Amino acid sequence: MRWDNLFDDLEGQLEQELGAEEIDLRAEEERLRLGRLSLRDRLWALSRGEGSEPARVSLSNGATLELSPRTFGRDWVSGDIVDASSRRAQFILPLDAIAGVRLSRAQVSTSLEDASTPESERGLSRRLGLAFVLRDLCRRxxxxxxxxxxxxxxxxxxxxxxxxxxxxxxxxxxxxRERLVSHYQVVPFSRVLLVRL
Known part of the structure; x- marks a missing residue:
């Protein structure tokens, strides 16, 4: 009888240790997943969330904008600027120009969700750099x-x-028109905070 109690006790301890080990393993996997998230990934998850509300983005010059991201490139994001007026201006934002993103509690959860990038998002636009997009604007x-x-x-x-x-x-x-051009300005990409169309 005492042996049965001993074995039951050992079995309970083993199950408890296995459960704790599994919890630790899941926690470590989550830490690794979060460690691989980029700002681009979090903005992408926000744009795909249900009822996605605009993200409040602070630029490195101190300006704050409400943005609805739509398209994501390698080092840029584009979409609509949402303001008090009814017009929605389109934008191209280099990711390096972002000083911070202000999120609501719900947006934090949404941005951290495991939103694995679908095959269609892994295509061409994800690999396009800022220079390519600006060349397209130049051509147009x-x-x-x-x-x-x-x-x-x-x-x-x-x-x-x-x-x-x-x-x-x-x-x-x-x-x-040549007669309407006041001057020409050479601008390094590193100085561009936002391109508004």
Missing amino acids: RQAVELVLPEGVITGTIDRVGRDHLDLAVHEVGTAR
């Missing part, structure tokens, strides 16, 4: 507003190099 002769640490400049992108762009500076709402 799209008027842009560049937000830089020292202020905002408007114009049309004339050329895009490896790490910089040439902007023909002209007033908002005017077409890029």
Whole structure:
């Protein structure tokens, strides 16, 4: 009889240790998963969450914007700027320009969810860098507003190099005509905080 109690006790201890080991293993796996999350991954999860509300993003110049991300590249995100007006301006935001993201409690949970990137998201756009997107805007002769640490400049992108762009500076709402261009500005990508379309 005493042997039965001893074996029952040992069996209970073993089950308890195995359960604790499994809990520790799951906790370690979760820590590793969170350690691999990038800012891009968290923003992507936010944009895919149910009833996704805009993310409040602080730029490195101190400006704060409400953004609804839609498309993600290697080092940039694009989507809509949500403000008090009914118009939604489109944007391209280099990930390096983000100083912080302010989240609600629900958004924190959503951003941490295991939102494995589907096959369609692993495609071409995920590999495209900022230079590629800016070259497309240049090719389309799209008027842009560049937000830089020292202020905002408007114009049309004339050329895009490896790490910089040439902007023909002209007033908002005017077409890029040589006589309307006030000057040309060479801007390193590292100075671009936001491109508003």
